[in-house]
Amino acid sequence: MSKERELPLLPLRGILVFPYMVIHLDVGRERSMAAIEEAMLGDRIILLTSQKETEIDSPTTADLYTMGTVAEIKQLLKLPGGTMRVLVEGIDRGHVLEFLQEEPYFKVRVEELSEKKKPMSAETQTLVRGMTHQFEEYAKLSKRVPVETLGTVLAVEEPGQLTDIIASHLNLKVPDKQLILEALEIDERIERLTELIMREIEIMELERRIGLRVRKQMDKAQKEYYLREQIKAIQKELGDKDERQVEADEYREKVAKAKCPKEVEQKALKEIERLEKMPPSSAEGTVVRTYLDWLLVLPWNKTTRDKIDLAKAEGILNEDHYGLEKVKERILEFLAIRKLTPKMKSPILCLVGPPGVGKTSLAKSIARSLDRKFVRMSLGGLRDEAEIRGHRRTYIGALPGRIIQGIRTAGTRNSVFLLDEIDKMSSDFRGDPASALLEVLDPEQNANFTDHYLEVPFDLSQTFFVLTANTLDTIPRPLLDRMEVISISGYTEDEKVNIAKRYLVPKQMKTHGVKDEVFTMDEEILLKLIQNYTRESGVRNLERQIANVCRKIAVRVVKEDWESHALTLEDIENALGAPRYHFQAAAKAPEIGAVTGLAFTEVGGVVLTIEVTPLPGKGNLTLTGKLGDVMKESAQAAWTFIRAYALELGIEQDFYEHTDLHIHVPEGAVPKDGPSAGITMATAMASALSKRAVRADLAMTGEITLRGxxxxxxxxxxxxxxAHRAGIKVVLLPEENRKDMEEVPEKVRKLLEFHFVSRIEEVLKLALLPLAQSDEVNNNDSRHTVYGGKGVPVNDNGAGERPVVS
Known part of the structure; x- marks a missing residue:
């Protein structure tokens, strides 16, 4: 039986009222109090519905269940603070047909659903018996339903009323109770309720078993505590205090507070038990104490929270460093992915470049942009594997490796860890540190890095490793394969000017106590300082020269012999002396047998001149200048090519029978190696033997084969x-290196002329001047002559009789 009526609605949070249920409700929300006041003005009838989410303070119609309970307000009491306490009694189920208004209170059109009393079928009787039996079991286990209440409940005969009363006494969540309320059919309602009671009984049985087990453990712990307290009391009465026990208890407290992984905790407790059994003065006891101190101080679970703010991180990187776009881009990529995937493993970055380009300071900026702790470890000269993996505890004075020591210094598991100068490591009978680093620098392995001292795995996967190197040649290939290499090449003069203006000059003025108004250095003066007083890839020497200028001016300021002004070239020369370097480092005029080559060393790119002088002899090749094996082999290959293609190059075919060649690379104290001087040596030999001068404004690099x-x-x-720093105008590069021009700054590309060659004939055509233009050079330098037998010079028959290289 049902009827429609309009009623105010009271939303309930975390509670549901069934028909036949009498309950007190505390009401404090304005709309709820308005609904109660409206009901009190009428027949005291109100609809009670539950909210779907208890956290919502101002629910809308979508946040309320549409099936509720029509209830009568039995009593109303206003409490201090503007709240009400209401006693309500459920009457019937009510289904919301329409929400009529939301303000100042919810008003709804309700279909009131009354249940008709009818005889129970055999099936319903069976369901009721099962339900009452399950409820009795629930009452015994929960102990929340008093015996008197149980008897009153079970005395109800009408099945619908009995189901609602039992449901109101169960400790169920609101969604489960709502399922019972929405079940209009009696049999369906009884089945749902029986299923929920059985579920609650299973949960309570499980809780009881867990409680028994916990109680047994607590009883055991209490017994041990009681016995220990008795021992302490006895020792106190006797005046005998067990230091070992006190120390062990202190360590156990530290273990409990450390929140170590389970494996580490078990290891620590085992060592504490060993310590308890050792005499206090035992040497092994000291080893165990040191070990426990290391175990308990490491940040097993402590991490710092990353600053996932790309704009702020980019600002920090740009504030600290000028240029270096690739590195900055990689850091911002890491931050973006970190925001999308917080559990991402940290990358292994290797910054490769000459000294002074800012590799180490860039690692500090990375840590600052991520708001992480920073740790630095220098690998230069490291040759003991134990420095990485630690010493086993069998050795006296054993300690963990420097990786674990760095983690302890940082105090967090996700620090930025700088491994400086990784290309300077070596190995000897004590092991190979590079091989030990394979595990540290492998994201797939370092999650379980095991130090020989700790003997338990430590997770390094969240540590951001940054490595620096001047060259990749000395790094083992397996180790290099685990890194993400980012090359940082030398700076252009424009970049150096900007770095000096933004960072170096303000830094040195502040360091030397020189105020901003004392002097200024404009870009023109900085450029002259760079060109005339430094010759480097980085800016380290430039910073020294700026510091030198600041010191000289500081002395004059103290002597009151200085008036504030913008520095001139004369001021720079007075402070630093005459210019040490000249911008035009290339040859000033074409020469025979002297070719400008380009090389890449640990300090960046350099320009070197390869000289070749022919001598009377029997075809011997002499190499000087402290050349490496690879460079010597390049010279031999170039020599063989010149002999094989002598006629095509305009050289006497049998020149090697009466001519020796001496190849020299200046700066003989500096080791030189690599294949990239092959075409340079071949060009120098061809120039010396054919008496054709080489362009002075040209430099080249490339490896040569026997076939040219x-x-x-x-x-x-x-x-x-x-080449740009040395004043070169034309650069010859191998054809296959055309793709590498993207890395060259656009400003430098515009200032130089590039030729890409694939054959040595192309090189000689571009580099060697015709014989007619070389006569003046030949007349001024009689040394470059192809000698015949017994030291007699071979006559030059003119340019017309020599083939031109094409």
């Missing part, structure tokens, strides 16, 4: 920057 092919080389950007 030009192979690609590395370090293109660094070599091109070196």
């Amino acid at each position: 092919n030009v192979l690609p080389i590395g370090g293109v950007k660094e070599k091109v920057l070196a």
